[in-house]
Amino acid sequence: MDLTTLDDIGPWDWPSTTRQELKDALRDRTRTVDERSVAATHAGNIVVMDDEMAALLLEIVASRDEPDRLRARAAVALGPTLQQCDEDGFDESPYSEELVSEDTFSRICATLENVFNDTSNPSMVRRRALEAAVRAPADWHANAIRKAYWMKDGDWKQTAVFCMGYIPGFEQEITQALQSRHEDMQFEAIRAAGAAEIQSAWPLIRDILENPKTDKTTLLAAIEAAESLCPREDSDVIYELTESRDPEIAETAEEALTFINIDDSDFGDDDDFGAESDDEEDEEDEEDFEDDDLEDHETEDDEDEDDEDEEDDGGGEVEQDKSPDKGA
Numbered sequence: 001m002d003l004t005t006l007d008d009i010g011p012w013d014w015p016s017t018t019r020q021e022l023k024d025a026l027r028d029r030t031r032t033v034d035e036r037s038v039a040a041t042h043a044g045n046i047v048v049m050d051d052e053m054a055a056l057l058l059e060i061v062a063s064r065d066e067p068d069r070l071r072a073r074a075a076v077a078l079g080p081t082l083q084q085c086d087e088d089g090f091d092e093s094p095y096s097e098e099l100v101s102e103d104t105f106s107r108i109c110a111t112l113e114n115v116f117n118d119t120s121n122p123s124m125v126r127r128r129a130l131e132a133a134v135r136a137p138a139d140w141h142a143n144a145i146r147k148a149y150w151m152k153d154g155d156w157k158q159t160a161v162f163c164m165g166y167i168p169g170f171e172q173e174i175t176q177a178l179q180s181r182h183e184d185m186q187f188e189a190i191r192a193a194g195a196a197e198i199q200s201a202w203p204l205i206r207d208i209l210e211n212p213k214t215d216k217t218t219l220l221a222a223i224e225a226a227e228s229l230c231p232r233e234d235s236d237v238i239y240e241l242t243e244s245r246d247p248e249i250a251e252t253a254e255e256a257l258t259f260i261n262i263d264d265s266d267f268g269d270d271d272d273f274g275a276e277s278d279d280e281e282d283e284e285d286e287e288d289f290e291d292d293d294l295e296d297h298e299t300e301d302d303e304d305e306d307d308e309d310e311e312d313d314g315g316g317e318v319e320q321d322k323s324p325d326k327g328a
Contacts, residue, residue: 001015001017001018001021003021003022003025003035003038003039003042004038006018006042011045011047011048012047014047014048018042018048019048019050019053022039022042022043022048022053023043023052023053023056025038025039026039026040026043026056026057026060026074027056033067033069033070036070037069037070037073040057040060040070040073040074040077041073041076041077043056043057043074043077044057044076044077044078044079044080044081045080046080046081046084046099049081049099049100050099050100051100051101051104054078054081054100054104054107054108055104055107057074057075057077057078058074058078058107058108058111060074061074061075061078061111061112061115061125061129062111062114062115064121068122068124068125069124071122071125071128072124072125072127072128073128075112075115075125075128075129075131075132076128076131076132077132078108078112078132079131079132079135080135081099081100081105081108082105082108082109082132082133082135082136083135083136084099085098085099085100085105085136086135086136086137090102090105105136109133109136109138112129112130112132112133113129113133113138113140115129116129116130116133116144123153123155123156124155127148127155127156127159130144130145130148130159130163131159131162131163134163134166134167135166137166137167141163141166141167142167142169144163145160145163145164145167145170146160148160148163149161149164149173154182154185157185158184158185158188160173161173161174161177161185161188161189161192162188162191162192164192164196165191165192165193165194165195165196166195166196168196170192170196171196171198171200171201174189174192174193174196174198174201175189175193175198175200175201175204177189177192178190178193178201178204178205178208179204183215183218186208186218187217187218187221190205190208190218190221190222190225191221191224191225193205193225193229194221194224194225194226194227194228194229197228197229198229199229201229202226202229202230202231202234205222205225205226205229205230206230206234206237208222209222209223209226209237209238209241210237216246216248216249219241219249220248220249220252223238223241223249223252223253223256224252224256226238226256226260227255227256227259227260228259230256230260232260232261235257235260238253238256238257238260239253239257241253242254242257
């Protein structure tokens with residue numbers, strides 16, 4: 001199987017042989033680094049993850065004999081599993097279906113910490129180990145992030161900002177990074193602000209959304225961050241993006257609106273934001289009802305008067321009453 005074809009197929013539709021083929025590719029050192037890196041990326045998907053897959057990825061991360069790029073990719077691949085296990089916990093019930101065992105989870109955490117702390121490891125491998133480790137928060141993470149953030153190396157600072165989205169206590173640093181002139185740094189800050197739900201960062205995110213010079217990748221990240229940050233009264237900023245000529249931007253904006261509890265009915269024909277409140281609608285309904293009653297009453301009175309005139313005139317022709325149209 002050409003593993004690159006998996007990118008075009010939803011994980012739940014992968015062939016039944018995919019898990020084993022990924023394991024074979026990770027083991028096979030005769031394959032190219034690119035092929036094994038692709039295998040490592042897909043191996044991190046929870047659809048194919050199990051204890052054996054996690055062990056293969058851990059072996060690559062810890063091995064100095066493996067290419068740095070592959071080690072880094074394998075480390076990142078373990079992140080989703082850590083996060084899923086941390087959120088779900090481990091049920092002792094024999095009927096529970098665990099992604100990996102608790103022992104495997106502990107091994108992943110310990111290995112990533114050791115790889116990060118070993119300064120003889122390549123910087124790229126250590127950074128990716130930290131990025132994966134924070135998906136299951138631990139006591140040592142905050143200090144590691146602070147050290148990384150204050151390094152002069154821009155790559156380490158960028159890693160630190162990414163990690164801040166998973167570890168609380170870095171609102172000030174994330175806000176500062178949002179104002180960075182470096183696109184990659186700002187991109188990570190946007191994602192971190194959204195993940196950490198830093199409401200005070202919304203004005204900066206809004207400025208990025210409204211800036212016509214914002215590149216597509218950054219714009220998409222800002223729209224996704226708006227899902228957890230955008231107040232309802234500012235939803236028109238996102239609504240305007242649903243009309244983008246770029247289908248990916250429009251679709252992402254529409255999805256964001258569902259999280260903000262906004263739909264098209266909240267916007268008028270002129271795209272002006274704001275629907276009438278239920279109270280206002282009820283008041284209008286009551287007024288229409290009263291108008292209808294009044295008109296009906298006036299019509300009945302007129303008809304009674306006409307009947308009396310007809311009797312007085314001895315049955316002469318009477319002009320038809322034309323009551324006004326009823327409630328709009």
